[in-house]
Amino acid sequence: MAYLGTGALLIATVLAVYGTVGGVLAVRRRDGALAVSAQRAAYMTVPAMGLAVLALVIAFIDHDFSIRYVAEHSNRAMPRIYTWVAFYAGNEGSLLFVAFALAAFAGISMAMVTRRIGSQRTYANAVLMALLTFFLIVLLTLANPFEQLAVAAVDGQGINPLLKHPGMFIHPPLIMTGLISVSVPFALAMGALLSGRIDDDWVDAGRVWGLVAWAMLGTGLLLGAWWAYTILGWGGYWAWDPVENAALMPWLGLTAFIHSIMVQKRRGMFRMWNIALINISFALGNFGVFINRGGPVPSVHSFGASTLGWVFLAFLGVTLVLSFGAFFWRMGLLKSARPLESMLSREASFLVNNLLLLAIAFITMFGVVFPLIAQLFVGRELSIARPYYDAVNGPLLLALLALMGIGPLLPWRTASWAAVRKVVVVPGAAAGAVLAVLLIAGMRGVPALVGFGVSAFVAASVLQEWARGTVARSRQARVALPIAFTQLMAANRPRYGGYVVHLAIVLLAFGIVGSSFFDLEKDVVLRTGERAALGDYEVEFVRVDTTNFADRTERVATVNVYRDGQFLTSMGAWQGFYPSFQMISTRSAIRSTPKEDLYVLFSEVQSDGQSAVFRILVNPLVWWMWLSGPVLILGTVIALWPARERAMAYVPSPARRPGDPQPGGAA
Amino acid sequence: MHAARVRSSLRILGIVSVLLLGLLAAAPAQAQAPTLTPDQEARANALAKQLICPVCPGETLDQSQATIAKQMKAIIRERLAAGQSDRQIVDYFVSVYGESVLAQPPRSGFGLAAWLVPPVVVVAGLVTALVVLRNLRRGRAAATPPPAAESPEALRPYLDMVDDELARDGDEPRDGAPPVRK
Structure with a gap:
C-alpha cells in the first residue's frame, strides 16, 4: 500500500x-x-x-x-x-x-x-x-x-x-475544502490577469466558486462552533481562538467578494477591486493554513511543533507577491466600465460592506499576531483573548448587521432620500416596536438592545422585500400569492437566495446576542440528592455510573431537572477517561429549547466519592444559532441554482458579453 | 485540531499539577469553598473571563477545564469573600504570572497599541472609501447617460419586468451587442 x-x-x-x-x-x-x-x-x-x-x-x-x-x-x-x-x-x-x-x-x-x-x-x-x-x-x-x-x-x-463526535465527520473536511476551494476563484482571477483578457468573463465562474467556498467555510465554522459547544465543556461556542480566527478571516474576505462581484456582474464596476479582494481572501486562507500547521501562535488547534508552518509561511509570501505582482502589472486594464452615480446607491453600500468586512478581518489578524509583535519588538508578554475581540469587533459586526438591513433596500445606481425614507418605514417601525417591548420588559444593556433592534430591522426589511415583490408579481401576473412568491424566488435567485442567507445571519445574530448578554453560569459541588438553583431551574444530582471499556472509563452523572418546583426531565452528563491519551473527554447534558438551553457539565467526582463538581449554565436563544445553519445552506443553494434557460451563466452565448440575465440582488 | 493541543496542554498540566500538589491538597473542594453573595458570584464569573489560564494559551479561566484554572477560580472566590476588590485580585494574578495572564492587553504602554490600531484601521478605511467613491463619482460626467428619471417604479426593483427595463436603458451592452433578454 x-x-x-x-x-x-x-x-x-x-x-x-x-x-x-x-x-x-x-x-x-x-x-x-x-x-x-x-x-x-x-x-x-x-x-x-x-x-x-x-x-x-x-x-x-x-x-x-x-x-x-x-x-x-x-x-x-x-x-x-x-x-x-x-x-x-x-x-x-x-x-x-x-x-x-x-x-x-x-x-x-x-x-x-x-x-x-x-x-x-x-x-x-x-x-x-x-x-x-x-x-x-x-x-x-x-x-x-x-x-x-x-x-x-x-x-x-x-x-x-x-x-x-459527529461534528468531526464534517467540520474538518468542510473547513479544509473550504479553505482550498478559494483557489478556484483565485485561479480564475489570475487567469484573467495573466491572459490580459480582463473582460468580465471570469466573473460568473468566479462568483459561483466564490459562493461554493464561502458556503463550505461558513457551514464548517458553524459545525465547529456546535462541536465546541457540546464537547469542550465551557458552555460557549466561539472563543476567538487563533485557528478559529484563521478560518473566519478568509470567510470574511469571501463574504466581501461575493457581494462586490455582484456589482461587477450587474454594473461592470469594481473590476480592480474584485481581483484584489479574491487575492486577499486567498492570502487569508493561506494564512489560516499557516496558523493551523504549527505556526508560531499557540492555539487549541495546533498540531504541536512542526516545521510545516514555515513552509506554508513561505508559500503565503510567494503567492502574495506573485498575485499582487500580476495585479499591478495589469492594473491599467482594470478600469471600471462606468462611474459611480451616487453615494446613496447599492453600489456604494456594497463598498461600505466590503470595508467593514475587511476591517474585521484585518483587526482579527492583528489580534492573532499582536502578542508575537509585542514579544519580538518590546519583549513583553501580552495576551489577546476573547474580551479583546468582543470589544473591538463587536461594534463593527453590529454596524455590518445594520448595513445588511439598509443596503438591499437601496436601488442600483442612485436613490433619493425621499425614496429611501419610504422603504425604511416598515423595518424602522419593526425595530422600534421590538425596542419598546424590550424596554418595557425591563431590559437595559445598550449593546443587547441595539443588537436585537438591528436584528428586527434586518428581518423586517427582508420580509418587506419579499412581501412587496410577491404582491407586485401577483397583481401583474394575476396569480395567487403563493405562486407569485415561488415565481419571484425563481426569477432572481442570486437576490432572493441572498435574502434567505441574510435571514440566516439574523438568526445567528439573535442567538449570539441572547447567549452573550443574558447567560447565567454557576460552578457547584453537589452531594447526591442535593440541588443547585440557577435561573428558573433546579438541578439535582442523582448518581454517577461508572463503566469500564477497553480504551476508556466512562462516567455518567445523572441529574434531575426541576423548573419552579416541577420535575422536568432527567439528563445524563457524560465524561470518558482515555488512559492511552491521558485525556478526559466530556459531553455536556443539554436541554435545548428555542427560549434557552440548560447546559450541565459534569467535571469531576470529589475525593470523598459522594459529591461531584458541576458547571451549570443557562444560555438563552442558542437554539436559533443552530437553526441558521440549514437556512444558510438553503439560501446558498437558491442563489447558486442554475437558471433554467442557461445551464450556467457562463455557457457560450451569441453575444460576447450577454446582457445581464440575472439583474440585481445581494448575493 | 483542538485535540492535539488539549493533549499537549494536559501534558504540561501533569507537570504543573505535580508542582502544585501542595496547593491541590489545600483546596479539595474548590467550587464549594466560600459562599458568596449574588453580586460576588457575578464578579467571580466576570473575573474568570478576564484572566487567562497560564498553561492553556488563549483560553480564559471560564473556558478552561485545566486544574490550574479551577484553582485560580477558587482563589478568586476566596479573595472576593475576603472583601478584595477586582483590581486587587487582578493585580495579584499579574504579580504571580506576569502580564500575559490578562485576557486583554492593558490600556497603557505598548498594550495601548492594541487598542488604537482597530479604530485607526476603521477610520483610515472609511477615508479611503470616501476618496475612492468621490473619484468614482467624478468620472461620472465622462461616459454615462444621465440617470433615469426618478419615479416610484425606478425605486422598486421588485419585479423582473422593472429589472429588465433597467437592464435595457441602464445596462447598455459594452460591445454593442443587443442585450439578451431572459
Whole structure:
C-alpha cells in the first residue's frame, strides 16, 4: 500500500507539473493542442490523487501498522467508521485530503468553465496545477502519509477521543475544502490577469466558486462552533481562538467578494477591486493554513511543533507577491466600465460592506499576531483573548448587521432620500416596536438592545422585500400569492437566495446576542440528592455510573431537572477517561429549547466519592444559532441554482458579453 | 485540531499539577469553598473571563477545564469573600504570572497599541472609501447617460419586468451587442 500510495503521488506530481508548464507554454506559443493536453493532464491528477487516497484508506482498514501514519492514528479496536476521521486526524493525512480536494475542485471547475474563455482558462488551470504541485512536493518530501516504520507496530495508538463526535465527520473536511476551494476563484482571477483578457468573463465562474467556498467555510465554522459547544465543556461556542480566527478571516474576505462581484456582474464596476479582494481572501486562507500547521501562535488547534508552518509561511509570501505582482502589472486594464452615480446607491453600500468586512478581518489578524509583535519588538508578554475581540469587533459586526438591513433596500445606481425614507418605514417601525417591548420588559444593556433592534430591522426589511415583490408579481401576473412568491424566488435567485442567507445571519445574530448578554453560569459541588438553583431551574444530582471499556472509563452523572418546583426531565452528563491519551473527554447534558438551553457539565467526582463538581449554565436563544445553519445552506443553494434557460451563466452565448440575465440582488 | 493541543496542554498540566500538589491538597473542594453573595458570584464569573489560564494559551479561566484554572477560580472566590476588590485580585494574578495572564492587553504602554490600531484601521478605511467613491463619482460626467428619471417604479426593483427595463436603458451592452433578454 505504501508503494502504491507514494507511486500515485509521484504520478500526480508529474501530471501537475506538466499541467502547469504545458499550460503556460501553450498560451505563449498559441498551441491549442498543447493547451488541450495540459488540461487533460490536469484532469488525470484526479484519479491519481484518488488512488493515493484509496491506498491510505485501505491501509487503515487493513490495520497496516507498518505505515507510521496508520499506526499513529488508528488501532484495532477502532470502529471502521472512524477511518474517515482518522484519515485527516494528523498533518500528513489532512494534507493529502487537501491536495485531493484541490485536484477535484480544479477538475470540476475547469470542466464547467467553457472553452469560450480560452487562454484565461488555460492560465487558470496552470495556476491550479502549480498550487497542486506545491502540495504534492510537500507531501512527498516533508509529510508523506505513506512513510514506513522500520519495524511494523503490533497495534496502533488509536484515534484521539476528542475527535469522536459527529461534528468531526464534517467540520474538518468542510473547513479544509473550504479553505482550498478559494483557489478556484483565485485561479480564475489570475487567469484573467495573466491572459490580459480582463473582460468580465471570469466573473460568473468566479462568483459561483466564490459562493461554493464561502458556503463550505461558513457551514464548517458553524459545525465547529456546535462541536465546541457540546464537547469542550465551557458552555460557549466561539472563543476567538487563533485557528478559529484563521478560518473566519478568509470567510470574511469571501463574504466581501461575493457581494462586490455582484456589482461587477450587474454594473461592470469594481473590476480592480474584485481581483484584489479574491487575492486577499486567498492570502487569508493561506494564512489560516499557516496558523493551523504549527505556526508560531499557540492555539487549541495546533498540531504541536512542526516545521510545516514555515513552509506554508513561505508559500503565503510567494503567492502574495506573485498575485499582487500580476495585479499591478495589469492594473491599467482594470478600469471600471462606468462611474459611480451616487453615494446613496447599492453600489456604494456594497463598498461600505466590503470595508467593514475587511476591517474585521484585518483587526482579527492583528489580534492573532499582536502578542508575537509585542514579544519580538518590546519583549513583553501580552495576551489577546476573547474580551479583546468582543470589544473591538463587536461594534463593527453590529454596524455590518445594520448595513445588511439598509443596503438591499437601496436601488442600483442612485436613490433619493425621499425614496429611501419610504422603504425604511416598515423595518424602522419593526425595530422600534421590538425596542419598546424590550424596554418595557425591563431590559437595559445598550449593546443587547441595539443588537436585537438591528436584528428586527434586518428581518423586517427582508420580509418587506419579499412581501412587496410577491404582491407586485401577483397583481401583474394575476396569480395567487403563493405562486407569485415561488415565481419571484425563481426569477432572481442570486437576490432572493441572498435574502434567505441574510435571514440566516439574523438568526445567528439573535442567538449570539441572547447567549452573550443574558447567560447565567454557576460552578457547584453537589452531594447526591442535593440541588443547585440557577435561573428558573433546579438541578439535582442523582448518581454517577461508572463503566469500564477497553480504551476508556466512562462516567455518567445523572441529574434531575426541576423548573419552579416541577420535575422536568432527567439528563445524563457524560465524561470518558482515555488512559492511552491521558485525556478526559466530556459531553455536556443539554436541554435545548428555542427560549434557552440548560447546559450541565459534569467535571469531576470529589475525593470523598459522594459529591461531584458541576458547571451549570443557562444560555438563552442558542437554539436559533443552530437553526441558521440549514437556512444558510438553503439560501446558498437558491442563489447558486442554475437558471433554467442557461445551464450556467457562463455557457457560450451569441453575444460576447450577454446582457445581464440575472439583474440585481445581494448575493 | 483542538485535540492535539488539549493533549499537549494536559501534558504540561501533569507537570504543573505535580508542582502544585501542595496547593491541590489545600483546596479539595474548590467550587464549594466560600459562599458568596449574588453580586460576588457575578464578579467571580466576570473575573474568570478576564484572566487567562497560564498553561492553556488563549483560553480564559471560564473556558478552561485545566486544574490550574479551577484553582485560580477558587482563589478568586476566596479573595472576593475576603472583601478584595477586582483590581486587587487582578493585580495579584499579574504579580504571580506576569502580564500575559490578562485576557486583554492593558490600556497603557505598548498594550495601548492594541487598542488604537482597530479604530485607526476603521477610520483610515472609511477615508479611503470616501476618496475612492468621490473619484468614482467624478468620472461620472465622462461616459454615462444621465440617470433615469426618478419615479416610484425606478425605486422598486421588485419585479423582473422593472429589472429588465433597467437592464435595457441602464445596462447598455459594452460591445454593442443587443442585450439578451431572459
